[in-house]
Amino acid sequence: MALRLAIFIAKFILWFVGISLALVLLFKFVPPPATATMLLDENGYTKEWRPLSGIDRNMVGAVIAAEDGKFCTHDGFDREAIEQAMRENAKGGRIRGGSTISQQTAKNVFLWQGGGFFRKGLEAWFTFLIELLWGKERIMEVYLNVAETGIGTYGVEAGAQRYFQQSAASLSPIQAARIAVNLPLPKKRSVLNPQGWLRRHGNSVAAQVSIVRRDGLDSCIYG
Structure with a gap:
């Protein structure tokens, strides 16, 4: 019985690792068609994929400034931010998150919204994989295309069209910051x-x- 259980667990782990690797490698080259968040959105969803080269650098700078100032230097996890968030959340009041752009991308593409240790564990696994196999440029590109930017609106292109009636290829700093x-x-x-x-x-x-831009906080994308 114990041997059978051990074999089952080993097969399950191998299956899970194989499937997750295949998905991560696929989405390194192919835009994710939809995410669980999109499919479960009661408002439906509007999205339009735009390559990173077609997204204004101001938008990239805005999400780095607003969400993850260490994006180009961390390995997917900002341990200092996580520890600070845990300390502040322990005090009560408004809940603060410590997730990086990489973690948010992993959650948005491969998982579902909500908390729990199990989902956070899966998020850590997929974050490790996309950092290893995608690299920073692809992570940023996917993030800016799958992040929810409004009710039933996903990606900065759909957001720019909705709010400013223009493409994400040309956004002012204040427009990009408003979205971020x-x-x-x-x-x-x-x-x-x-x-x-x-x-x-x-x-x-x-x-x-x-x-x-001045301090090179987006240097992993623009060199």
């Missing part, structure tokens, strides 16, 4: 008419876009 600060809560935050803290945060991120 909306990403954590796209169904609740306003891109076109933000107020209070959200407006100030967007202005701050817009001001940081040039700093991201």
Whole structure:
């Protein structure tokens, strides 16, 4: 009985590793057709894939400034940010996340929304794989195409068309920042008419876009 169970577990692990490797390798070259979040969205979904070369550098700078300042230097996990988030969350109040862009990409493409240790464990596995097999450029490209940017809206191209009636290929720092600060809560935050803290945060991120470029925080993408 114990031997049979051990064989079953070993086969399951090999199957899971093989399937996950195949999916990660496939999506290194092929745009993910849809994600679980899109398919489960009661509002339906609108998306339009745009290669990274067709997305304004301001948009890349804005998400790095707003979401993950160490994107180009970490291995997929910002341990300092995770520890800080755990300390702040232990105090109560507004829940703070410590996920990197790589982790968010892994979750958005391969998994589902929500917490739990099991899902977080899978997220860590897929984050490791995409960092290893995709590299930073592909991670950023996929992230900017699958991230939810509004109600039933996915990817920065669909977001730019929705909010500004123009392509993501040409976004000003403030436009890119408005989209970027909306990403954590796209169904609740306003891109076109933000107020209070959200407006100030967007202005701050817009001001940081040039700093991201000046300090080479996007150097893993633009060299």
